[in-house]
Amino acid sequence: MVEKKHKLLEVKGLTMDFGGLRAVDSVTLEVYEGDIAALIGPNGAGKTTFFNCITGIYNPTKGDILLHPKGLKTRRLNGLKPNKVTEMGLARTFQNIRLFPDMTVLENVMIGRHCRTNAGIFKAIVRSKSVRDEEQQIVASSYSLLEKVGLADFANEFSKNLPYGAQRRLEIARAMATDPFLLLLDEPAAGMNPQETSDLEKLICKISTEEGIAILLIEHDMKLVMNISNSIVVMEYGKKIAEGAPQEIKDNPKVIEAYLGEETDA
Amino acid sequence: MLQNLKQSLIVSVWFVFLTFPLMVVRVNTMNQEVIWRWMNMVWVAIGSFILSYLWRYMLARQQVRKKVTDEGGEIRSKTQLLLEDMSFRYKAMGVILLAALVFPLVFDTYQSTIMISALIYVVLGLGLNISVGLAGLLDLGYVAFFGVGAYSYALLNHHFDLGFWISLPIGGILGCLFGIILGFPILRLRGDYLAIVTLGFGMIFKVVMENWDSLSFGPSGIANIDKPSFFGMDLNLANSTIYIYYIMIAMVIFTILVTNRLKNSRIGRAWIAMREDEIACVAMGIDIARTKLSAYALGAFWAGMVGVLFASKTTFINPASFTFMESAIILSIVVLGGMGSILGVIIGAFFLILLPEYMRAFSEYRMLAFGAAMVLMMIFRPQGIISNLRQTYQYKGLKDKTNNG
Ligand SMILES: Nc1ncnc2c1ncn2[C@@H]1O[C@H](COP(=O)(O)OP(=O)(O)O)[C@@H](O)[C@H]1O
Ligand SMILES: [Mg+2]
Numbered sequence: 001m002v003e004k005k006h007k008l009l010e011v012k013g014l015t016m017d018f019g020g021l022r023a024v025d026s027v028t029l030e031v032y033e034g035d036i037a038a039l040i041g042p043n044g045a046g047k048t049t050f051f052n053c054i055t056g057i058y059n060p061t062k063g064d065i066l067l068h069p070k071g072l073k074t075r076r077l078n079g080l081k082p083n084k085v086t087e088m089g090l091a092r093t094f095q096n097i098r099l100f101p102d103m104t105v106l107e108n109v110m111i112g113r114h115c116r117t118n119a120g121i122f123k124a125i126v127r128s129k130s131v132r133d134e135e136q137q138i139v140a141s142s143y144s145l146l147e148k149v150g151l152a153d154f155a156n157e158f159s160k161n162l163p164y165g166a167q168r169r170l171e172i173a174r175a176m177a178t179d180p181f182l183l184l185l186d187e188p189a190a191g192m193n194p195q196e197t198s199d200l201e202k203l204i205c206k207i208s209t210e211e212g213i214a215i216l217l218i219e220h221d222m223k224l225v226m227n228i229s230n231s232i233v234v235m236e237y238g239k240k241i242a243e244g245a246p247q248e249i250k251d252n253p254k255v256i257e258a259y260l261g262e263e264t265d266a
Numbered sequence: 267m268l269q270n271l272k273q274s275l276i277v278s279v280w281f282v283f284l285t286f287p288l289m290v291v292r293v294n295t296m297n298q299e300v301i302w303r304w305m306n307m308v309w310v311a312i313g314s315f316i317l318s319y320l321w322r323y324m325l326a327r328q329q330v331r332k333k334v335t336d337e338g339g340e341i342r343s344k345t346q347l348l349l350e351d352m353s354f355r356y357k358a359m360g361v362i363l364l365a366a367l368v369f370p371l372v373f374d375t376y377q378s379t380i381m382i383s384a385l386i387y388v389v390l391g392l393g394l395n396i397s398v399g400l401a402g403l404l405d406l407g408y409v410a411f412f413g414v415g416a417y418s419y420a421l422l423n424h425h426f427d428l429g430f431w432i433s434l435p436i437g438g439i440l441g442c443l444f445g446i447i448l449g450f451p452i453l454r455l456r457g458d459y460l461a462i463v464t465l466g467f468g469m470i471f472k473v474v475m476e477n478w479d480s481l482s483f484g485p486s487g488i489a490n491i492d493k494p495s496f497f498g499m500d501l502n503l504a505n506s507t508i509y510i511y512y513i514m515i516a517m518v519i520f521t522i523l524v525t526n527r528l529k530n531s532r533i534g535r536a537w538i539a540m541r542e543d544e545i546a547c548v549a550m551g552i553d554i555a556r557t558k559l560s561a562y563a564l565g566a567f568w569a570g571m572v573g574v575l576f577a578s579k580t581t582f583i584n585p586a587s588f589t590f591m592e593s594a595i596i597l598s599i600v601v602l603g604g605m606g607s608i609l610g611v612i613i614g615a616f617f618l619i620l621l622p623e624y625m626r627a628f629s630e631y632r633m634l635a636f637g638a639a640m641v642l643m644m645i646f647r648p649q650g651i652i653s654n655l656r657q658t659y660q661y662k663g664l665k666d667k668t669n670n671g
Contacts, residue, residue, distance in 0.1 A: 055549060086551035094549075100542035103535070106659060111539045115551030117532055121560060124531030125524050131531075138532070139659045156658045178551050 005032040007068055008182050008214050009054075009090070014063035016046070016053050023049040025238035026063065031182060033070070036208050036215045038225045040249075041235035042258060047218045048095055050235070051184050055092050056082035069181065087115050091180035093171040095187045095218070101160035105151055108159050108170055109142035112177025142177055149173045149203060165196035169203065176207065183207065185217040189224055197224060204228055226250065234258065270322045278315035285310050324646045366515055370508040378511045382579060384619040385514040386572050391599040391611040392521045393568030398597065399606035400529060401561035402541025404461050407448070407468025408596050411441040411566035413588035415573020417475065420488040420583050430494035430578050434571055441570015442563045449562035453555050456544075468593050475585040487584025491577050510579050517575065521568055526608055528564065537561050538606070595619075598636070602643055604650025613651050 009031040016024040024046040031037050039047050053060040054077065065077040067088055077085055091112075100108050117138060119131045146152045149169040154162060159170060168188055175183055188204070189197045201224055207213050219225050225232065225246070232249045234242040236258045242249055249255055289306040293299075348354055370378040390412060397403045415437035422428040422436065452463050475482045482488070493506050494513060501509055528534045536557045539547040548554050577583050595618060603614025622632050643650070 057545065057549070081553075082545075082548045083551045083553050086549060091551075092549060094546065098543050098546035098549075100539050100546065102542055103538060104658070107535060107538075111535055111547070111550050111552070114532060114536055119532045121528070121533055121564065124533050125527055127527055127531075135532075174550065 005034060006070055007032055008035075008070075009216070010064075010066040010068065011050075011054065012064040012066070014050065014053055014065065015061045016049050016058060017061045022238050024053065024060070027233075027235065027238075027240045029233050029240070029243075031214055031216050033214055034208070034212070035231060036204065036217070036229045038229035038232045039216060039218045039235065040220070040222075040225060040232060041241075045235040046238040047235055048186055051092060051186055051218065054085070055090065055184065056080050056085040067182075083115065086178050086180075089179065089181045090184065091175035091178045091182075092184040093168070093175050093186055093188060095190065097164075097167050097171060099159045099167055099170060099174070101158065103159060104156050105159050105162065105170055106139070106142055106146065106155040109145050109173050109177045110138050112174045113138045113142060116179055142173075145173045145177055148176075148206070150199075165192045165200075168192065169200070172203070172207075176211070176213070180213060182214045182216065185215065185219075187218050187220060189219055189221045197221060200224070201228055270319060270326070273322060274315050274318040277318040278311045281314035282307055282311050328646060370511045375504045375507045378507050380620065380623050382507070382511050382514050384616055384623075385511075385518050386576055386579075387596065387599060387619045388518050388612050388615040389514075389521050389568050389572040390596045391603065391615045392525050392608065393565045393572075394596050395565075395600050395603075395606065395608070395611045396525060396528070396537070396568075397561045397565035398600050399604075399611070400534060400541065401537040401558065401565075403558060403561055404457075404464065405562075405565070406461055406465040406590070406593055406597065407471070408464075408565070408569060409588045409590070409592040410448075410468045410471035411444055411569035412573040412576065412592070413471050413475065413585075414444050414566075415441050415570035416577040416583050416587070417482060417488075417573075418570070419574040419577045420491050421481070423491050423577075424488055430492065430574065434574050437574035438567045438571035441566040441568070441573065444570070445562040445564075445566025446559055448566075449559040453558055465590070465593075468588075468590055472585045472588050475588070482585070485584055485586070487582060487586075489582045491581045491583070493581060494575075494578050510575070514575065517572065522608060522612075525568075529606075529608070533557075533560060598640060602640070602650060604652040607650060607652040610650050610652030617651075 007030055009029075011027065011029045013026040013028060014024055015022065015026050027046075027050060029037075029039070029050075039050065041047055049058065052058045054065055056077065056079075059079050063078075067075045067077055067090060069075070069089055075088055077088070077090075080088075100111065103111070117134055119134055123131045143152065143155060146155055149172055151162075151166060151170055151173065154166065159167065162170060168191075172183075172185065172188065185204070189200055192200060204215060204217070205228055208215055217225075217229070229246060232242075232244065232246055233240055234249060234252075234255050241258060242252045242255050244252070286307070289310055290303050292301040292303060294301060369381060373381075390408070393411075394405060394408045397405050397408075418437045418440045419428075419430070419433040422433050423430075428436075448464070448467050452460055455463060476485050478484075493501070494510060496506075496509055536547070536552050537560075539550070539552065540554060540557050540561075544554060547557075576587075580587075599614040599618050600611055601614075602618065603612070604610030618636075647653075
């Protein structure tokens with residue numbers, strides 16, 4: 001039986017202006033359940049800005065961002081605060097790693113559990129059984145996330161002391177702690193060596209298949225993108241210039257032109 | 267090593283040369299003779315040599331530390347290791363508690379009074395530690411909340427004859443409310459702007475109290491505030507000081523307990539995360555506005571409460587007790603002690619409050635020493651006396667898989 005896949009995220013005509021600069025120019029994009037979608041394009045194309053608009057860091061100038069959680073009402077994300085967007089089930093990582101450096105690795109992940117737990121100030125002071133149980137649960141689920149990304153041995157290290165590649169994986173674990181159904185990864189392989197990149201590739205596939213989390217990633221490593229993604233959107237100067245399956249994108253003359261002279265690993 | 271000694275020697279010779287006309291030669295114009303104070307020269311030489319050597323030694327040590335941490339390694343000092351040892355911690359706490367309890371019985375009223383004011387600053391430091399140390403929200407007007415507490419008790423006592431024990435929570439809650447009132451307009455501010463607005467808030471409080479005669483009795487203040495009653499009995503000065511001392515000890519313990527629990531709770535983690543990276547924090551689903559307001563409110567709560575005690579201890583308050591200077595001292599306690607570290611703040615408070623008390627002879631140089639201490643601290647130990655300890659968690663069932671949990 002061929003069932004149409006459920007559409008999770010629908011971005012229509014998204015435009016973002018910074019003064020006179022149009023960083024994102026009416027970009028339309030859709031992410032379906034089970035997708036590993038990729039957003040590629042040269043530096044400065046507006047990919048990160050696109051992420052920032054979806055996740056509420058910026059309020060887009062024009063366009064609609066619609067989230068269709070499975071079994072729930074459709075929500076328009078425009079103008080929502082980032083924390084609300086995360087609560088809806090859309091988590092992200094950052095291109096320039098933004099961990100909490102003076103917190104331990106485990107605590108970093110525990111922060112992700114914040115919006116799924118609810119002990120308040122008074123409960124924290126009294127520290128009743130329910131609060132202690134909740135804390136235990138936070139620790140246990142955070143720890144098992146660390147195991148999934150292979151950082152369990154560093155649980156009590158300060159996150160600033162982790163090597164670069166591990167910091168990127170920690171960001172993924174932290175984002176996953178918020179129980180998302182869609183995960184946005186901004187250049188997760190940047191600065192990684194080939195071994196780390198191939199580990200990351202496996203990790204992303206695992207998240208997609210085992211956790212059932214759809215993924216939208218920005219990435220410059222073409223090998224990685226071609227290997228794991230099932231649909232690709234290409235941006236240049238804020239505009240979407242191509243869209244399709246990896247093979248189509250590879251052969252698209254517009255994309256080849258956009259990347260001409262650009263450094264690529266492909 | 268040898269290099270350092272040589273350098274220090276050069277510095278000391280240089281200083282001797284520089285200070286020679288001031289420190290050694292003295293011309294007595296009356297009977298036209300020159301006095302040569304050679305001893306002074308020796309002191310200058312020795313003093314500057316030792317200081318210079320220490321300076322170099324500390325800098326070198328810091329260089330080494332920085333190198334190690336840059337290479338991904340980690341240095342954990344002996345104190346840090348000691349503090350992480352639980353059994354040592356409990357023993358030390360027991361000894362300190364015992365010492366604190368017998369203190370007023372061993373020493374006289376004067377000593378107890380000094381100790382009470384140090385303890386007041388401990389509570390103030392711990393309160394400010396919530397907003398500045400944990401949540402990373404600079405507050406240069408913290409003394410206003412202290413004033414709110416003090417004035418609320420003074421006025422409630424003056425007009426309605428309300429007792430200390432009822433006023434204590436009222437003062438705390440009013441402090442809290444003012445924390446929220448201050449919190450709202452500055453939700454969007456950061457860094458310098460936050461500093462200016464909070465500074466202004468502290469100033470406004472003082473100016474209002476000085477000028478709103480019908481409410482606060484202006485600069486002349488409010489006198490004859492009741493001391494805490496002891497089951498309806500009136501105590502003499504010595505006994506009431508001891509009584510207040512014990513109330514203060516209880517309050518400090520209460521504050522430590524609560525702030526420690528908050529620090530290691532879901533809310534406390536959110537505060538720290540907000541301090542570390544606000545964007546990442548909000549992107550992880552934490553409501554920044556709520557988190558900020560809760561930090562200000564809870565920080566102000568302690569100031570309000572201890573303000574009530576301050577008013578009842580001095581039995582007289584006026585706006586002069588709530589100057590910017592006080593805010594600066596409380597902030598220094600937090601910074602000097604170590605942002606976010608409870609033990610550090612306690613040590614910082616004793617250091618900054620007791621030292622000037624016992625060195626009255628040098629009171630003129632107090633601000634100078636204060637500034638020098640701060641500068642030295644920023645150079646050699648920017649993380650404060652006690653740097654933050656890592657919070658480790660136990661994982662049921664998963665414990666055997668980790669060797670450092
Ligand atoms: N906050 C901002 N203010 C002004 N210009 C911005 C801002 N953020 C991004 N830009 C601009 O938008 C363009 C797209 O940037 P970005 O989204 O970071 O590109 P990419 O992630 O594709 O490399 C760049 O020209 C950048 O300078
Ligand atoms: Mg980018």
